[in-house]
Amino acid sequence: MTAVDETPAVQDASGKPLMTLDGVSQVFDTKAGPIRAVDQANLSINPGEVLCLVGESGSGKTTAARMAAGLTRPSSGQVMFDGTDIWSLKKRDFRDFRRSVQYVHQDPYASLNPTRTIQQTLTAPLLKHGVVKGKQAAAERAYELLTKVDLTPPENYLSKYPHQLSGGQRQRVAVARALTLDPKIIIADESTSMLDVSIRISVLAMLGRLRDELGVGFLFITHDLAIAKYFGWRGRTAVMYLGRIVEFGPTPRIINAPTHPYTRALIDAIPEPDPDLTRTKNAESLRSLEIPSLAHLPPGCAFHPRCGRFEDGLCDGDVPQLIQVRPGQSAACHVVARDGADEPAA
Amino acid sequence: MATDTVTSGAVAAIGTTGVSRFAGILRSLRRSPAGFIGFIIVALLVLITSIGPIFTPTIEPNIKEILLPFGSPGHLLGTDNEGKDVLIQMIDGGRSVIFIGFVAAAISTALAIALGSLAAYLGGWVDSAVVTAADVVLTVPQIVLLAVLGALFKLDSPLLLALLVGGLSWPVLTRAVRSQVLSLKEREFVEAARLLDLGTPRVVFVEILPNMASFILMNFMIGVTNAIYSLVGLYLLGLAPLTGSNWGIMLNRAWIAGAIFNDASLGFILSPVVAITLLLLGLVMMTRSLEEILNPRLRDR
Numbered sequence: 296m297t298a299v300d301e302t303p304a305v306q307d308a309s310g311k312p313l314m315t316l317d318g319v320s321q322v323f324d325t326k327a328g329p330i331r332a333v334d335q336a337n338l339s340i341n342p343g344e345v346l347c348l349v350g351e352s353g354s355g356k357t358t359a360a361r362m363a364a365g366l367t368r369p370s371s372g373q374v375m376f377d378g379t380d381i382w383s384l385k386k387r388d389f390r391d392f393r394r395s396v397q398y399v400h401q402d403p404y405a406s407l408n409p410t411r412t413i414q415q416t417l418t419a420p421l422l423k424h425g426v427v428k429g430k431q432a433a434a435e436r437a438y439e440l441l442t443k444v445d446l447t448p449p450e451n452y453l454s455k456y457p458h459q460l461s462g463g464q465r466q467r468v469a470v471a472r473a474l475t476l477d478p479k480i481i482i483a484d485e486s487t488s489m490l491d492v493s494i495r496i497s498v499l500a501m502l503g504r505l506r507d508e509l510g511v512g513f514l515f516i517t518h519d520l521a522i523a524k525y526f527g528w529r530g531r532t533a534v535m536y537l538g539r540i541v542e543f544g545p546t547p548r549i550i551n552a553p554t555h556p557y558t559r560a561l562i563d564a565i566p567e568p569d570p571d572l573t574r575t576k577n578a579e580s581l582r583s584l585e586i587p588s589l590a591h592l593p594p595g596c597a598f599h600p601r602c603g604r605f606e607d608g609l610c611d612g613d614v615p616q617l618i619q620v621r622p623g624q625s626a627a628c629h630v631v632a633r634d635g636a637d638e639p640a641a
Numbered sequence: 642m643a644t645d646t647v648t649s650g651a652v653a654a655i656g657t658t659g660v661s662r663f664a665g666i667l668r669s670l671r672r673s674p675a676g677f678i679g680f681i682i683v684a685l686l687v688l689i690t691s692i693g694p695i696f697t698p699t700i701e702p703n704i705k706e707i708l709l710p711f712g713s714p715g716h717l718l719g720t721d722n723e724g725k726d727v728l729i730q731m732i733d734g735g736r737s738v739i740f741i742g743f744v745a746a747a748i749s750t751a752l753a754i755a756l757g758s759l760a761a762y763l764g765g766w767v768d769s770a771v772v773t774a775a776d777v778v779l780t781v782p783q784i785v786l787l788a789v790l791g792a793l794f795k796l797d798s799p800l801l802l803a804l805l806v807g808g809l810s811w812p813v814l815t816r817a818v819r820s821q822v823l824s825l826k827e828r829e830f831v832e833a834a835r836l837l838d839l840g841t842p843r844v845v846f847v848e849i850l851p852n853m854a855s856f857i858l859m860n861f862m863i864g865v866t867n868a869i870y871s872l873v874g875l876y877l878l879g880l881a882p883l884t885g886s887n888w889g890i891m892l893n894r895a896w897i898a899g900a901i902f903n904d905a906s907l908g909f910i911l912s913p914v915v916a917i918t919l920l921l922l923g924l925v926m927m928t929r930s931l932e933e934i935l936n937p938r939l940r941d942r
Contacts, residue, residue, distance in 0.1 A: 366835075366836070390838050393835075394836075394837070397836055398832070398833065398836050400832070400833065405829040405830065406829040407833075409830075409852065410852050410936075411848075419834075420837040420838075423837075424838070472833065472837070475837065
């Protein structure tokens with residue numbers, strides 16, 4: 296997709312991160328017992344950086360994103376924004392924080408109010424927070440925002456209701472709405488997964504342009520590593536499995552040199568256009584395709600019942616910790632920790 | 642909700658379809674024939690009963706013309722047991738019934754919207770307080786309470802009657818609004834509004850409530866019909882002061898005079914019944930069109 300950049304410009308931990316999830320967990324109490332949707336996740340987003348969060352459904356991506364947006368309070372751990380815990384903020388400061396982090400939902404059919412025109416949707420936050428003075432100025436700003444998200448000519452869209460637009464157009468409106476208050480971080484929760492493939496690419500390209508032009512940080516959530524590769528090449532990627540981060544590092548490393556067996560399996564699952572390549576591909580073998588229930592997590596490494604590199608006595612004992620396996624790249628795997636990262640895949 | 646029209650007015654500079662809002666409303670009204678007929682019926686009844694009394698002569702009891710039947714010369718709907726013209730009484734007697742019906746429904750609907758939506762959105766003790774209060778009012782049989790209150794207070798002002806009827810009929814709609822808001826507030830566009838920090842009043846009243854506008858309107862119309870039923874019931878039982886003349890009082894007098902046993906008094910007892918039925922039918926039919934006006938999805942079809 297993009298040209299492979301050999302030395303990606305990744306901001307490392309030396310820069311001051313804008314947002315940090317510090318050991319956050321989210322536990323839901325259900326009839327089946329407590330469910331750890333997210334278990335002690337550590338993530339950080341630097342200003343203008345793209346952080347991709349990849350994982351299967353049920354891996355806790357959205358729960359982590361909702362904690363980052365301040366929509367739910369973590370059961371334990373801290374969400375730090377600009378160096379302070381957001382849940383210790385005063386009411387007014389919390390609202391400042393809230394405006395700095397905007398969310399683009401997965402389903403553009405549910406995220407826009409069906410009773411409001413596009414113009415009303417876009418001007419409401421502008422007027423409420425005095426970003427512009429007066430309704431005329433707000434209308435002009437809405438016009439600009441629609442131009443930014445490639446809905447041109449904007450006058451065709453301003454007076455429309457959401458149901459008169461296509462999925463891709465709605466998602467662009469949702470992005471424009473997220474931009475109204477000049478956020479520092481945009482959380483894109485599977486924002487392109489419900490769109491048709493052809494439209495998905497153009498929406499991704501538009502988001503990429505905004506990322507480069509506006510310097511907004513992105514927490515980009517997807518189940519599709521190909522999309523993470525396309526959008527987050529210059530950023531970092533965290534791979535989640537059953538509520539835990541299993542591998543974390545610069546996106547090019549995660550894609551080209553994954554160490555955790557789960558990440559490898561994900562990469563190998565990406566179909567190759569060339570059938571010969573597919574036939575000869577040395578795919579990471581899985582012992583099982585069944586994802587364990589969050590309510591009954593397997594002991595030790597949660598991936599061990601499916602893992603091709605499972606070793607009895609090692610993997611089903613302790614929960615593996617996320618440790619550095621290469622500079623800037625860490626993984627939570629007993630086997631990788633013992634054998635080293637550069638052990639070739641079986 | 643009124644802000645909607647204000648903002649869409651400001652849009653005019655940039656991109657509108659050129660059709661004014663009023664023309665759009667008229668067009669939607671005509672789309673559903675039943676709704677249009679209902680609208681005509683209600684409009685006619687309101688017009689006749691509000692402007693008509695200016696032109697009607699004052700009527701005095703006339704012993705020579707007691708209980709004239711339908712279509713008698715000079716008395717189209719006949720006369721009552723005191724010889725008063727029924728048609729003139731009908732024209733004079735609708736105003737207060739319609740007024741009390743609408744004001745009572747407006748009061749109960751406003752209370753229900755405010756209490757129900759805030760209870761659902763804010764949750765916690767607000768929710769518990771509202772639900773408990775609604776349950777308490779709901780358990781007290783309304784018509785009995787109205788009867789007791791009617792006996793205690795002098796309910797001669799229509800506004801007081803409206804307050805009383807409206808103040809007692811909010812719980813059902815409150816619980817309905819609450820449950821609707823409970824489901825709507827989890828929708829993603831509400832979450833987006835919260836992330837944009839639009840403020841609780843705006844999120845509740847501008848983002849959430851318009852999505853249930855047709856539901857509320859439907860319930861407002863049902864509220865009007867219920868209020869009119871309660872009111873007429875009060876009059877029929879003789880619990881509200883029988884001074885002056887309105888459709889409810891006419892029914893009471895016809896009933897007391899034993900009009901149902903007398904063929905000649907058919908016009909006397911049926912006229913208020915038919916008028917009340919027509920009004921309620923018109924209101925219910927009209928709701929269908931209003932639903933189209935308020936729901937942008939239906940509007941475009």
